[in-house]
Amino acid sequence: MTSIAIPRPAYAERPWILDWLMTVDHKKLGILYLYTTMFFFAVGGILALLVRTQLAVADNTFVNNDAYNQIFTMHASAMLFLFIIPVWAGFGNYIVPLQIGAADMAFPRINALSFWLIPPAGLLMFSGFLFGGAADAGWTAYSPLARGSGVGLDLWIISVIILGVSSTIGAANFMVTMFRMRAPGMTMFRMPIFCWTMLVTAVLQLLATPVLASALAMLYIDRNFGGSFFDPNGGGNAILWQNIFWFYSHPAVYIMILPGMGIISEVLPVFARKPLFGYKAFVFATMGIGGLGFSVWAHHMFTTGAVLKPWFGFMTFMIGVPTGVKMFNWLGTLWRGSITFEAPMLFALGFLSMFLIGGINGTFSAAVPVDFAIHDTYFVVAHIHYVLFGGAVFAVFAGLYYWFPKIWGRRLDERLARIHFALQFIGFNLAFFPMHLLGLDGMPRRIATYSESSGWETLNLISTIGAFLIGVAMIPFIINVVMAFLRPKDQPNDPWEANTLEWWTTSPPPVHNFDSLPEVHSERPLWDLRHGKTAH
Amino acid sequence: MPSTGKLRVIRRVNLLISAALLAIATISPAFAGWGMPDPITDQAKRIQDLWVFTLIIALAVFFAVEGALLYAIIRYRKRGDELPKQTHGSTALEIVWTSIPVLIVIALFSYSFIVLRDVEKKAPEDALSVDVTGFQFSWEFVYSLNDLGTNTDPNADGQISIIGTAAQEPTLVIPVGEPVEFRLKSNDVIHAFYVPNFHYKLDVVPGRDNRFVITANETGEFTGSVRSCAG
Structure with a gap:
């Protein structure tokens, strides 16, 4: 076996705390991203429990309307902008350079800037609670409503713009890294599938996020400098906000799910002991989802009466095709495999079974007349949670359990992981499945309470129980992580017998990542070394 | 004899189907509108028909894929140290499972387009x-x-x-x-x-x-x- 020697840069010794504050090492920044985003996941989760407590019974007065509006707005904002989107940047930061055999990201200082914009932006967004109330117009901040909301919304706007800057420069960094810094022999079509999904995500971020920034700037001008972009009384257009907002926010849904699909596509082949079925088809399907993602934004706006409904309905149905292709490729990967059920695999299979529902229940909104009935009801809340919790969050945990040995040098306990998975799986379905039925029966989203005569109490109570069960599911996970940190690092380079280059180096890797690299002949260089290359 | 064995299987499947139908019949009053409230307008009736049509396709896809997933999980769990055959993909299969969703999409879109046109008909002059x-x-x-x-x-x-x-x-x-x-x-x-x-x-x-x-x-x-x- 030949290997390529990597020159080692010199690193200055710094005190521990300064080392973390001033680091430009992609691995340390990745860990900072993961800690920060998991913190906001916890905050967003607590807000979700407040929402569910308020809705547990009819005519509840646990919180008042104003507080409720702030709570659900900040729940969604924290989960989307401060957890899901940056958590992928966290995984990407740590894993992408390792998977392509690079020593770091292309622009380490810009990388540090991307990260350090996030904590202050998060604090800014939440500081609204100290200044008369946080943002309360929903995470979609629909105008004209959002033109008249309190100062918390201004803080929210600035915060989201800063977060947008973070993900835009991060996206450029990921793209350059993957285009320019791959190991010798690693052609684009030998790049690990997680990298591919991060690449398509980066393209979406680069194209879509500036559009959101423009909408937010207009809203800020409307609110503070007498503008009337979104005010028909001043010559503006109330629908304009929705068009610009969703032009970003629908692609953003794929920004939030594609890297999760990438993680699943790393985990399934390792634990089924087969290559990913249809690697190239999978790459093209990812690009297809990314491209189609820009032509479906108005399916959020069918009931405005202001969009070309058949076109956006058709395109929305169409996006189910590449998604279906991916589902079949995942099944093809499992088929005739030799499957074991370690923690990452449990969460990956959880993803497959739940994201499937999130894909299917989205098609109802593409059938435009059915969307007239379910739009703005709890049916849509069910859909988004099957995609972003059943999909993205299950993938986050699959990734955490999978790469934990690499990142922290210890392996998480399997028994606690199984308890975590079982509780989360059951709690998730209890929490979100009843929302389909509530939505069909006409329960609008975002209402602070409902009357007893509506007949919605039982299903809401089940949903609340499920939400708390998800909260309980986090306890074995936290215990697991704490206990792992109390143990010494003992993990070999490649505890899972995995396929990709990050498992070639030590766990955790040295500062410079690799002392040597194997030759890359396929998308599974480590498999090739263990078993010899198999024909394509 | 193989034929009786087959018959027994068929009888068992029949029994299962009857049991399932009985269960559906028992709980069906709760699902009279397939989850939707009673339609009280002509337009609502059309929308409910579209909902039921979409739901049936959705349930078929759900049970087919979820079933295949469960089958794979149970049937192909690890039984020994022998490596499975390393199949990298199949162009024929990719074409098939791209075409099936395309056909479903065309069916769903066509029906929903017709319903959309009907429920959005303009009012008569004297309405x-x-x-x-x-x-x-x-x-x-x-x-x-x-x-x-x-x-x-x-x-x-x-x-x-x-x-x-x-x-x-x-x-x-x-x-x-x-x-x-x-x-x-x-x-x-x-x-x-x-x-x-x-x-x-x-x-x-x-x-x-x-x-x-x-x-x-x-x-x-x-x-x-x-x-x-x-x-």
Whole structure:
């Protein structure tokens, strides 16, 4: 076996705390991203429990309307902008350079800037609670409503713009890294599938996020400098906000799910002991989802009466095709495999079974007349949670359990992981499945309470129980992580017998990542070394 | 004998199907509208048919894929140290499983397009109309008495207005069996006019003239089901 020697840069010794504050090492920044985003996941989760407590019974007065509006707005904002989107940047930061055999990201200082914009932006967004109330117009901040909301919304706007800057420069960094810094022999079509999904995500971020920034700037001008972009009384257009907002926010849904699909596509082949079925088809399907993602934004706006409904309905149905292709490729990967059920695999299979529902229940909104009935009801809340919790969050945990040995040098306990998975799986379905039925029966989203005569109490109570069960599911996970940190690092380079280059180096890797690299002949260089290359 | 074995399997499958049908029959009153409230307009009936059609396809896809997943998990769990055959993909299969969703998409789109065209038909010239104004936080309904043919007072301006408050929801009364046009107007923020039994909602957008038509086909009181969702 030949290997390529990597020159080692010199690193200055710094005190521990300064080392973390001033680091430009992609691995340390990745860990900072993961800690920060998991913190906001916890905050967003607590807000979700407040929402569910308020809705547990009819005519509840646990919180008042104003507080409720702030709570659900900040729940969604924290989960989307401060957890899901940056958590992928966290995984990407740590894993992408390792998977392509690079020593770091292309622009380490810009990388540090991307990260350090996030904590202050998060604090800014939440500081609204100290200044008369946080943002309360929903995470979609629909105008004209959002033109008249309190100062918390201004803080929210600035915060989201800063977060947008973070993900835009991060996206450029990921793209350059993957285009320019791959190991010798690693052609684009030998790049690990997680990298591919991060690449398509980066393209979406680069194209879509500036559009959101423009909408937010207009809203800020409307609110503070007498503008009337979104005010028909001043010559503006109330629908304009929705068009610009969703032009970003629908692609953003794929920004939030594609890297999760990438993680699943790393985990399934390792634990089924087969290559990913249809690697190239999978790459093209990812690009297809990314491209189609820009032509479906108005399916959020069918009931405005202001969009070309058949076109956006058709395109929305169409996006189910590449998604279906991916589902079949995942099944093809499992088929005739030799499957074991370690923690990452449990969460990956959880993803497959739940994201499937999130894909299917989205098609109802593409059938435009059915969307007239379910739009703005709890049916849509069910859909988004099957995609972003059943999909993205299950993938986050699959990734955490999978790469934990690499990142922290210890392996998480399997028994606690199984308890975590079982509780989360059951709690998730209890929490979100009843929302389909509530939505069909006409329960609008975002209402602070409902009357007893509506007949919605039982299903809401089940949903609340499920939400708390998800909260309980986090306890074995936290215990697991704490206990792992109390143990010494003992993990070999490649505890899972995995396929990709990050498992070639030590766990955790040295500062410079690799002392040597194997030759890359396929998308599974480590498999090739263990078993010899198999024909394509 | 293989034939009796096969028969036994068939009998067992029959038993399973009967048991499933019995279970569905028992719980079906709860799912009379397949999850939707009773449709009370002609348009709602069409939308409910589309919902049921989409739901049947969705359930078929769900059970097929979820079933295949469960089968793979059980059947292909690790049994020994032997490596499975390393299949990298199949162009034929990729073409097949790209085509199947495309066909499903064409079917779903075609049907939903037809229903969309029908439920959005414009009102006839002489249709009764109701002007609906949304505000924070209730509705105003204005009928023209001339439309109703009951304007007997020459001094009246020919309109009656029903204004609700946040505490007291206004009651809207419409006739059965004839098309009624709703004209939606807002002076503040975006509302949505939504009656769950219509299976229909339309946004009330400041600066936009949004209209829709329904033909009610069932009498009854559906008070309190008109909701606004400001934003």
